[in-house]
Amino acid sequence: MKNELIKGIDAQIEDFGVKFFQVLNSEKLNLGSSSKIIELITNDPKAKKKVFKFISVLSNLETDTLLSEFHSRYLSEYKTVISASKLSIPFGKNPIKKSFDELAGNFFPVSNTKKISKFLKKDSVNYSSLNLNLIPENIISEKDSIAYVDKVIESIKNVKDFKSDKNLKIKKKSLIKDHKAGELTVNLTVNICGLYSKINQLDFDNSVNIISGRLEKILESALKEDVNITVTVCEVLDSNILLEVFKKVFFKSELDYKLPGIELSSNLKIAKKEIEKLIALSKEKQQQISIRLIKDYKNRNESDKLKLYTEKEDIDANFEKLSKYILDNSNVIYPVFSCLDIRNLAFVINYAITKGLSLKDYEFFFKYGEVNHFVNIFDSLGYFTRLSLPILDGFFTTKYLINVLNKISLNKFTRTDYFDESQIKELMKKPLFNGEINV
Amino acid sequence: MFDKVKCLDFSLESNRERLFGSIAKLEKSFLKKEINVYPLINGKRFKSKNIIKYYSPNRKNELLANIHLASEKHAKFCTQVAKKSFKSFKNTSINDRIQILNKVSELISQNRFDLIALLSFSSGKTLLQADKEINDSIDFIRYYLSVLKLETGSKTIDEKTKIVLKPIGVVATISSYDNSFSKPIGMITSSLLSGNAVIFKPSTKATLVGQYLVNLFYKSGVPKDVLSFLPGTGAEIGDFLVLNEDVNLISFAGSSFTGLKIKQKLSNKKLITDLSGNNFLIVDQTADFKTAINSIIDSAFNHSGQKASSINNLIIHHRIYDKFLSKLIEAVSDLKTGVSFKVGTDVGPVIDSKVYNDLLSKIDQFSSMGKIIYKSEVPETGLFVPIAIFENVNLKSDLWNLDFGAPFLAVTKVKDFNSAVSIVNDSKYGLLSAIMTESIKNINYAANNLDVGNLFINKSSNSFQVSVDCLAGLKQSEMSARLGTVEYFKLYSNQILVSKES
Numbered sequence: 001m002k003n004e005l006i007k008g009i010d011a012q013i014e015d016f017g018v019k020f021f022q023v024l025n026s027e028k029l030n031l032g033s034s035s036k037i038i039e040l041i042t043n044d045p046k047a048k049k050k051v052f053k054f055i056s057v058l059s060n061l062e063t064d065t066l067l068s069e070f071h072s073r074y075l076s077e078y079k080t081v082i083s084a085s086k087l088s089i090p091f092g093k094n095p096i097k098k099s100f101d102e103l104a105g106n107f108f109p110v111s112n113t114k115k116i117s118k119f120l121k122k123d124s125v126n127y128s129s130l131n132l133n134l135i136p137e138n139i140i141s142e143k144d145s146i147a148y149v150d151k152v153i154e155s156i157k158n159v160k161d162f163k164s165d166k167n168l169k170i171k172k173k174s175l176i177k178d179h180k181a182g183e184l185t186v187n188l189t190v191n192i193c194g195l196y197s198k199i200n201q202l203d204f205d206n207s208v209n210i211i212s213g214r215l216e217k218i219l220e221s222a223l224k225e226d227v228n229i230t231v232t233v234c235e236v237l238d239s240n241i242l243l244e245v246f247k248k249v250f251f252k253s254e255l256d257y258k259l260p261g262i263e264l265s266s267n268l269k270i271a272k273k274e275i276e277k278l279i280a281l282s283k284e285k286q287q288q289i290s291i292r293l294i295k296d297y298k299n300r301n302e303s304d305k306l307k308l309y310t311e312k313e314d315i316d317a318n319f320e321k322l323s324k325y326i327l328d329n330s331n332v333i334y335p336v337f338s339c340l341d342i343r344n345l346a347f348v349i350n351y352a353i354t355k356g357l358s359l360k361d362y363e364f365f366f367k368y369g370e371v372n373h374f375v376n377i378f379d380s381l382g383y384f385t386r387l388s389l390p391i392l393d394g395f396f397t398t399k400y401l402i403n404v405l406n407k408i409s410l411n412k413f414t415r416t417d418y419f420d421e422s423q424i425k426e427l428m429k430k431p432l433f434n435g436e437i438n439v
Numbered sequence: 440m441f442d443k444v445k446c447l448d449f450s451l452e453s454n455r456e457r458l459f460g461s462i463a464k465l466e467k468s469f470l471k472k473e474i475n476v477y478p479l480i481n482g483k484r485f486k487s488k489n490i491i492k493y494y495s496p497n498r499k500n501e502l503l504a505n506i507h508l509a510s511e512k513h514a515k516f517c518t519q520v521a522k523k524s525f526k527s528f529k530n531t532s533i534n535d536r537i538q539i540l541n542k543v544s545e546l547i548s549q550n551r552f553d554l555i556a557l558l559s560f561s562s563g564k565t566l567l568q569a570d571k572e573i574n575d576s577i578d579f580i581r582y583y584l585s586v587l588k589l590e591t592g593s594k595t596i597d598e599k600t601k602i603v604l605k606p607i608g609v610v611a612t613i614s615s616y617d618n619s620f621s622k623p624i625g626m627i628t629s630s631l632l633s634g635n636a637v638i639f640k641p642s643t644k645a646t647l648v649g650q651y652l653v654n655l656f657y658k659s660g661v662p663k664d665v666l667s668f669l670p671g672t673g674a675e676i677g678d679f680l681v682l683n684e685d686v687n688l689i690s691f692a693g694s695s696f697t698g699l700k701i702k703q704k705l706s707n708k709k710l711i712t713d714l715s716g717n718n719f720l721i722v723d724q725t726a727d728f729k730t731a732i733n734s735i736i737d738s739a740f741n742h743s744g745q746k747a748s749s750i751n752n753l754i755i756h757h758r759i760y761d762k763f764l765s766k767l768i769e770a771v772s773d774l775k776t777g778v779s780f781k782v783g784t785d786v787g788p789v790i791d792s793k794v795y796n797d798l799l800s801k802i803d804q805f806s807s808m809g810k811i812i813y814k815s816e817v818p819e820t821g822l823f824v825p826i827a828i829f830e831n832v833n834l835k836s837d838l839w840n841l842d843f844g845a846p847f848l849a850v851t852k853v854k855d856f857n858s859a860v861s862i863v864n865d866s867k868y869g870l871l872s873a874i875m876t877e878s879i880k881n882i883n884y885a886a887n888n889l890d891v892g893n894l895f896i897n898k899s900s901n902s903f904q905v906s907v908d909c910l911a912g913l914k915q916s917e918m919s920a921r922l923g924t925v926e927y928f929k930l931y932s933n934q935i936l937v938s939k940e941s
Contacts, residue, residue, distance in 0.1 A: 141772070142773050143769050197773065201450040241450060
């Protein structure tokens with residue numbers, strides 16, 4: 001019976017694809033003030049290389065002379081798009097940082113949560129609620145980790161400022177009022193690798209204890225400000241430590257925490273087993289858990305300890321298997337799906353329908369800057385969209401910026417252009433799973 | 440080409456429990472009984488009058504074993520046994536040899552947890568470092584087995600000509616203490632697979648592991664007359680083997696100084712060398728700080744800086760010098776020096792009290808050659824040498840120019856990347872360098888201009904992986920061929936050209 005249901009949704013998935021691309025093609029892509037740069041790097045591979053080279057050295061250009069030198073080396077042909085004078089702040093105490101803010105500010109708010117309100121007001125993305133992604137920047141020492149904890153706590157405190165800002169476009173649709181994630185609840189992603197600079201699998205208990213202690217401090221603040229926390233890791237190989245910390249911190253009996261969240265990636269071969277453990281935990285503690293399912297392409301190769309799917313089709317297929325499993329257990333799990341593949345998202349939507357779930361039973365999660373037009377379309381179709389804003393600073397911004405620009409400049413990646421109906425059929429085909437299943 | 444082994448996943452409780460069990464078992468066995476290490480010739484143990492005490496590097500005055508040092512008499516007998524055994528061993532089938540070495544690999548895997556504990560106890564490697572070394576040793580065997588399938592027997596060049604590989608004879612394997620398990624495993628495996636008889640003389644600082652290793656080979660079916668074990672000093676046993684005419688090949692891994700001395704002594708004998716060096720790491724202005732600092736910490740302080748591939752000298756671009764150095768010191772000050780087999784230890788002890796005392800005195804001596812800007816606190820209960828970082832180093836001084844195998848880092852700043860390359864090229868050593876840069880231009884420049892055998896880009900100089908990072912040195916860090924390659928393996932055979940009229 002179940003198999004028949006899934007077979008039956010294939011046609012609906014294709015229909016969704018057609019509908020989605022109709023809306024997409026009828027709308028002009030809105031990429032905000034960064035559109036010229038995107039246009040340039042999408043259409044001109046030579047320009048793309050040069051822009052990326054320039055961005056990669058930007059954080060190390062200490063003087064205006066150097067900035068000007070590198071600008072003319074890489075961008076002299078493209079100065080109408082990225083001008084040196086706009087990047088340079090001659091009398092500022094920290095010209096590099098200012099330059100960064102100018103450039104990166106086109107794509108996402110940087111530095112801290114205080115800037116978010118201002119940033120969001122000038123933006124045209126429509127979303128249901130927000131996530132702040134506290135990306136740990138260059139955590140090298142314990143001093144950095146302590147600073148990261150402080151930054152997370154400071155960000156939580158700042159959340160109330162923009163939550164209360166009536167000019168923000170956070171949606172207040174009826175859908176949201178009974179939403180499982182809670183009305184307007186802002187989510188915050190905390191990376192446990194940032195909480196402790198010396199994570200050591202062999203020193204497992206000590207690592208778990210130190211991370212847990214720091215995460216507890218963060219949770220105390222989050223509870224006061226009504227902020228949801230989702231925990232994640234830099235390297236999926238630390239997933240056992242992540243799970244242990246998750247269990248230890250979020251399920252303390254004295255803690256009345258509404259929605260503990262955890263992020264898992266579909267390229268991780270043990271993801272299904274991890275979800276099984278989380279479902280068991282949720283049932284045991286009678287506490288709903290939010291699982292954010294993502295696709296991580298960063299770790300393309302298996303390392304000594306890491307068992308990963310490395311082929312896109314396997315990762316896509318596994319994403320759907322895991323989505324189905326999560327939706328099957330949505331009585332105890334609150335599902336959050338994050339990917340840019342319309343086929344996978346259409347599967348989620350249609351499988352949820354076959355399960356009799358409503359739009360308030362799950363949400364979609366999008367990183368700001370990658371596919372803002374997707375967010376607008378999903379929002380216009382009535383789905384709960386959570387927009388994730390990275391909060392970062394300095395050198396790390398370079399990498400993030402290049403990563404985002406690279407993704408959005410690849411038509412292959414977003415797969416949003418040049419689709420006629422036959423191509424949409426192809427795009428919406430079920431991904432074939434070739435990997436090992438029982439790992 | 441071959442299936443690489445993966446390091447153990449210690450986030451699994453079962454693996455941690457097994458390792459802690461092995462450590463507890465080993466600790467008890469050291470306390471309970473007196474362990475002796477003997478020369479093993481033709482399967483027999485030989486007691487010696489010349490016994491040295493082998494103390495724990497982790498706990499001063501804790502005796503680990505009594506080492507019965509082989510004498511010249513033992514060595515002479517050993518060469519006779521090896522020479523005789525070679526006559527029959529060279530004719531064993533390749534399949535038999537493969538079977539034996541496969542068994543060695545299996546036994547290492549089966550005893551992996553005990554081996555990690557032993558290596559950590561006796562050599563002072565931390566548990567994770569020891570696990571990596573055991574991994575490498577299995578990879579060496581698997582790799583050479585896969586090579587053998589390609590390179591065995593004869594290779595036809597044309598219908599009239601072919602190359603035939605023949606075993607050389609008796610191989611003296613003289614190895615160092617930095618990778619006291621994996622290095623001899625690679626050397627002995629190459630020798631045996633090629634059909635040679637082996638006399639294994641480890642460093643006196645690595646005899647405990649050496650004895651364990653030889654017993655693993657015996658258990659796997661290596662005939663006891665084909666592999667002998669001679670714990671002894673370089674001056675007596677090393678020299679004897681080098682000069683003895685029944686020994687046909689010297690395979691040496693160790694210091695550049697000793698390696699070059701051996702080379703001078705040899706006349707009509709083949710020599711395979713794997714020599715250490717004084718290694719450099721360059722950080723340019725485009726470097727990713729996190730990658731660079733993690734790489735430096737592993738390159739300089741892994742195994743307390745005693746590995747041949749450790750770096751001693753750090754060259755930083757002047758534009759990022761202050762900021763980078765302060766971040767580096769911040770990260771280094773988080774490192775914990777202590778008992779190597781305790782979890783949470785980042786830096787273990789040095790190998791023995793002689794090295795320990797020598798390095799402690801060097802810290803004072805070196806302070807006149809550079810300014811100490813960081814010196815770590817260390818416990819006094821074991822042979823723990825502080826991490827020391829020096830700046831404003833005199834580039835003509837011993838601190839900059841010698842390979843001393845310690846957790847010391849000498850730092851200098853340069854005006855540009857090309858100057859850094861010039862400084863590296865001024866060294867008399869040429870084993871390896873690492874560069875930290877995001878600049879393709881600098882990577883290309885380094886690849887074309889650095890006079891080193893190995894260039895590591897944005898990774899630790901100690902991140903060696905069998906068949907991927909095949910080591911080979913230049914200048915005084917000379918190696919006969921890249922370690923872990925087909926060429927290296929073929930050095931253990933004579934190549935005979937057979938040509939005929941059609």
